[in-house]
Amino acid sequence: MTSHVHERPLSDLTKNQKLVFDALSSADGPLSAYTILDQLRDEGFRAPLQVYRALDKLQELGLVHRLESLNSFIACAHPHCASHGMIGFAICENCGQVEEFSDAEIETRLGTWMRERAFKPRKTTVELRGLCATCSTH
Amino acid sequence: MTSHVHERPLSDLTKNQKLVFDALSSADGPLSAYTILDQLRDEGFRAPLQVYRALDKLQELGLVHRLESLNSFIACAHPHCASHGMIGFAICENCGQVEEFSDAEIETRLGTWMRERAFKPRKTTVELRGLCATCSTH
């Protein structure tokens, strides 16, 4: 008997959603849907749609982000991710590590641009691809 | 006998590159690689690789951009696109129109973030998906 639907706790996730979320949480980098599928075969997963459906829900809840430039997914770094604004990702193309960041000023600028043009945003993607500090020195 | 390789003019494009570039230029929105392939069958295109190879080159030259969140491609809006910095895209999910923009302040903030972390950028993606002014009023 949860009072309101938003901020739904992890305990309210269905079995499949929990499995997918756990796979992403324990990974040390982004995973593709098919990688998740393979990891969950032992748990009874058989088809891509089982993964995609769980991913859709988890994204809706803000627990998981999609990395557009990688076609893959990552658990949200923020403990109880209700963070609504823009989220950026810095992706190392060598080691695969992803760092999540946000920036109020960028958010403001994008917001201004959109307001001026009456553009109604649904999703904002900011992704930096390159080499992290460690990898760029090797 | 062109003196240097950079800023290569359109006239230096190969036949395939020109065909792909023209297809994108005359389109009124982004095209997927396979859509381009279909449009160029009459010109002798038979396989996806012919398109992807041309697209790679055109992106290298800055004549074409890839929209990561759509898995598709668009001709650069800037006449002689040597624009090096960040480029953002606002994509209408209803009518498919894409507007290209840039913002020095955002570029600065991203640059600062990356410098502070010694992150060496290779490509920056900024994409806004939502509804354009026209479509959001209908």
Added chain:
DNA sequence: GGGTCGATTGTAATCATATAACGTTTCTTG
């Protein structure tokens, strides 16, 4: 001309990512 190197091309096969369309089960709520 003949030789060489790099960029480009053509083609087939394959891999990777995502969705459509179906029907069934489970959860919730009155």
Added chain:
DNA sequence: CAAGAAACGTTATATGATTACAATCGACCC
């Protein structure tokens, strides 16, 4: 319990991208 909504399972298919290999073209040099 009845009924609607949400989640699920399965098969087939659509869509996007790459690997591998051989052939060709162009610029350059001797």
